[in-house]
Structures are given as C-alpha cells and as structure tokens.
Amino acid sequence: HFFFAHGSVNDDMLGIKGREKVGKWFASASNRSKFLVAQEKGNWLTHLQITLMISRAVRRLHAAGVAHSDRSYNNLMVDPTSDGACINDIDGLVVPGKFPPDVVGTPDFIAPEMVETQHLDKTDPNRKLPSVATDRHALAVLIYMYLFYRHPLRGSKTHDPDATRDEQLTMGSQALFIENPTDASNRVKPSQLSKAQLPWGDPEKMPCSIAGPLLSALFQRAFVDGLHDPHQRPSASDWENAIVRTVDLIQPCPNKCEMGWYVFDNTTRPKCPYCGTAYVGKLPVLNFYSSRHSGSYHPDNHRLMVWDGQSLFPWHINRAIFPNEQLTPDQRRRVGYFQLHQGDWYLINENMPQMFDVTAQKDVAIGANVRLTEGGQILLSREERGRLVQIQMANV
Ligand SMILES: [Zn+2]
Structure with missing residues (x-):
C-alpha cells in the first residue's frame, strides 16, 4: 500500500506510479490539486487517521528514549487511501545525549531554537540539538501540514531582504504562527497564492479551528505558547488523545465532496467547511x-x-x-x-x-x-x- 497504484493525472505524466508515496505529495495544497488523481488523495478522515498513526509512532519512539532528528514528510511513507503510516528513516534516529547527529533535518520541521543556534559549533553548549522537545515541534508541523496542506509558519511577513537570512529568521528567532490570535503580522495573503493552493492555502477560509476544539487547543500550545518555549509543546501522547476524540466528532459531507469528512463539535449549525453543504x-x-x-x-x-x-x-x-x-x-x-x-x-x-x-x-x-x-x-x-x-x- 505504500506505492502509488494510480499515479498522477494526464496518464501519470510525472511517472510516479509504482514509486514510494512520500509525504510531500499529500501535505502540499498545490501538489495535491495539480498532480494527484482523486483515488490517491484520500479524504480528510484518512489524513486524520494518518496523523494518529504518526503520533502513535512518535509516542512509542519517545517512550523508548529515542528522538528522531530528521523527521520530515519525505521520511514518512504514508498511504491516505488506506490508513497506514510508518517512519521509514531509521538512520536518522538519535538517542538524546548520546551523540550529536549530523543530520539537522528539513528546514520546515526544525524547531526554532535549533535554527537559531545552528551556526554555533557542535561542541558549543548553547547549540540546541535534536531532542524530544524539538521532535514535538516537528510533529506539530507535520500534523498541521497533513490536515491543512500548508506550513504553519510560512506567511507573508518578510524579516530580511536577504533570502537566506529571511529564511533563518522565519523558521528561527522570529518564527510566528500564521494563525496567531493576537499578532496578525504573518498572515497569509490570498492574493499571493496560486489557484491550486486554494482554499487550503488560505487560513481565513480553512482556519485550523475546523479541526475541532481539541486539536485547535493543541495547535495553540504548539505554535503560540510553545513555539519559543519548548516545555509547553504538546507531547505525542497529547496529540494521540486529541485525535482519537476528534475522529469521534467527524461527520461525512452529505455532498461527498473532496474533503469528504468534517468535524462537527455541536457549537454551530453543521456545514462542510470545504464545499459549504449544510447537514439536513x-x-x-x-x-x-x-x-x-x-x-x-x-x-x-x-x-x-x-x-x-x-x-x-x-x-x-x-x-x-x-x-x-x-x-x-x-x-x-x-x-x-x-x-x-x-x-x-x-x-x-x-x-x-x-x-x-x-x-x-x-x-x-x-x-x-x-x-x-x-x-x-x-x-x-x-x-x-x-x-x-x-x-x-x-x-x-
Ligand atoms: Zn463537503
């Protein structure tokens, strides 16, 4: 199940049929809508189930005293058409405090404190190395990307005219959640998005609150309270608990749209956030x-x-x-x-x-x-x- 059975659109123009399903294809709004045929996309419920399996895998790694230094979507083979996910890059595993890994990780998933200190020598005690706390950041980013197909820190804010410096600040010391409730300076500008990235690329249309109250609260802890305060980040077990309960809040879309399923928490009139169809x-x-x-x-x-x-x-x-x-x-x-x-x-x-x-x-x-x-x-x-x-x- 970890291989594409149907491939990409236009009779598999990308030649991905039979290739390993790396996470990147599913976690990006534009890749999904441009390239994947409907049978390969899975629906929102299968994505929620993938985040559950990833949380479970990370919880077990952490219980065994292992941190994963290079957790990225490319290292996670996923199958949204069933519900399998496994962490396949065993080489990237590190035991915290045992030896510093050479792999720093994919920029999108590196915790801000690691980005901030990665210019320091490896022997410098101030340099932040992969740990359970940095893994918790990576896990939160991964879950956010699987559910909303966008990165939680990549908004419209520019910190420096130099692109490299700007990237370091965006992911490091100046990192700011695009949905921060009090600081709107890094909001996504829909005018800067391509048509293929909509509606998922726009948090105004698809805010993380559509994932329901339990997951919303964890996104706040991960990307507001805990973004620069690693001890406040939710654990893998926190995510696992919240996802299990969120699966019980889900409803099938009566319109059978592409999203397919949505969370209804009983606070509003039930309506699919993707296609707008109301429940009757x-x-x-x-x-x-x-x-x-x-x-x-x-x-x-x-x-x-x-x-x-x-x-x-x-x-x-x-x-x-x-x-x-x-x-x-x-x-x-x-x-x-x-x-x-x-x-x-x-x-x-x-x-x-x-x-x-x-x-x-x-x-x-x-x-x-x-x-x-x-x-x-x-x-x-x-x-x-x-x-x-x-x-x-x-x-x-
Ligand atoms: Zn719908």
Whole structure:
C-alpha cells in the first residue's frame, strides 16, 4: 500500500506510479490539486487517521528514549487511501545525549531554537540539538501540514531582504504562527497564492479551528505558547488523545465532496467547511459518562457524533480501554452500530451483553435496537468504568 497504484493525472505524466508515496505529495495544497488523481488523495478522515498513526509512532519512539532528528514528510511513507503510516528513516534516529547527529533535518520541521543556534559549533553548549522537545515541534508541523496542506509558519511577513537570512529568521528567532490570535503580522495573503493552493492555502477560509476544539487547543500550545518555549509543546501522547476524540466528532459531507469528512463539535449549525453543504435533518450526539464508584457517573468530555453506519467499539463502552497498539483482537471488533430508518435513528446492539435502556427501564438484547431520542439515556456496560450515554439531538 505504500506505492502509488494510480499515479498522477494526464496518464501519470510525472511517472510516479509504482514509486514510494512520500509525504510531500499529500501535505502540499498545490501538489495535491495539480498532480494527484482523486483515488490517491484520500479524504480528510484518512489524513486524520494518518496523523494518529504518526503520533502513535512518535509516542512509542519517545517512550523508548529515542528522538528522531530528521523527521520530515519525505521520511514518512504514508498511504491516505488506506490508513497506514510508518517512519521509514531509521538512520536518522538519535538517542538524546548520546551523540550529536549530523543530520539537522528539513528546514520546515526544525524547531526554532535549533535554527537559531545552528551556526554555533557542535561542541558549543548553547547549540540546541535534536531532542524530544524539538521532535514535538516537528510533529506539530507535520500534523498541521497533513490536515491543512500548508506550513504553519510560512506567511507573508518578510524579516530580511536577504533570502537566506529571511529564511533563518522565519523558521528561527522570529518564527510566528500564521494563525496567531493576537499578532496578525504573518498572515497569509490570498492574493499571493496560486489557484491550486486554494482554499487550503488560505487560513481565513480553512482556519485550523475546523479541526475541532481539541486539536485547535493543541495547535495553540504548539505554535503560540510553545513555539519559543519548548516545555509547553504538546507531547505525542497529547496529540494521540486529541485525535482519537476528534475522529469521534467527524461527520461525512452529505455532498461527498473532496474533503469528504468534517468535524462537527455541536457549537454551530453543521456545514462542510470545504464545499459549504449544510447537514439536513436531526443529528444525534452521544455524550459519554462513565462510572467511577458504583452508581455514580461523571462526564468524560468525550462525545460521539452519529452518522449512518457509524460504529461503537469497546473503547466507547468502557473508559478503561484506549484505542492503541495494545488492543486485543477482541477489542478491535465493533460492538454496535447506528442506522437511520424512516427519519429515526437507531442504535443496534451487536455485542453489548449488558446494554440497558435507562429511559425505558429495560434490557436491550444482542440483536435488538434502541431508538435515539432527545435526553434518552442508555447504559452500554455495567463494568467498572463502563459508559452511560446521554443523547442530544442537534440541528433540530
Ligand atoms: Zn463537503
């Protein structure tokens, strides 16, 4: 799956068919729209899943005490048409404090403090070398590029008439987020973008807030609070947690547009940010609560948006289960799904032996279903940390 099956447009004019899929092709707005055929682009959900796999890979590297000195999109083989991602450049791995690597990394992903000090001798104690903190910057840039197809620090601001010096300042001591909420001096000027870069190249049209509240908060930490303060940067595990919850907030675009999926966090009328198509009809939202001590349920700040064919998995019905590489084969199997039938929404029980309709005070057997109604409550598991859902009907 890590090779192009269909290739580029115009009968593969770039000759990429059969070549390795390097990240660059997917993480740039103009490369995507100019060259990749629709089957190779993947949709926004597959890109979100790629960022999840990358975060997971980086979390595991960091847990093993390894930093990746040369994390760039070219070093990540990705497959947006399924959902695989792996870090393939093992040579670039460094163990922090063991030996300084020669590879400094692709400029786009180097942390500002490294760019700022890279003129210093390698033995100079002030020179910042690759570390977990610089990796966290690279990871945030990578996630931002996969979701929005633009670089978070490349805006319209010029710091120096000399191009080399300007690049050093843009990525180093003067680095400034293009979506900084208080300093607008590095905003993207849409007039400077080519048609192929739109709408993604323009943060006014596709702000990072379209990724939902959890990821927006992490982009703020990475590119506002933590840009020049490495200790404030989100960890790979922070990203992993936020992405897992964001996947549950996603809705398919009714227009089946190129973006295909978008985040709906229940704060506005649901509408696809890419094509503008509004969602029509009732939209159930499941708010999760879990048991802490028998009989008492607390909100988990986790919700699931329902769509036709949406699945419930073991990590939805028990707070103790987290979807990561440690899931057993049993925990990867869905336990229920949602279906729209004649204007009403139903949850079908496939494998929840303890499912209980709290509102109607009756057990829901495997194979049976419950109609979703405003304010309805369903117990999904009676186990310790088992989940109770409260249904909310949005868009009514
Ligand atoms: Zn759309």
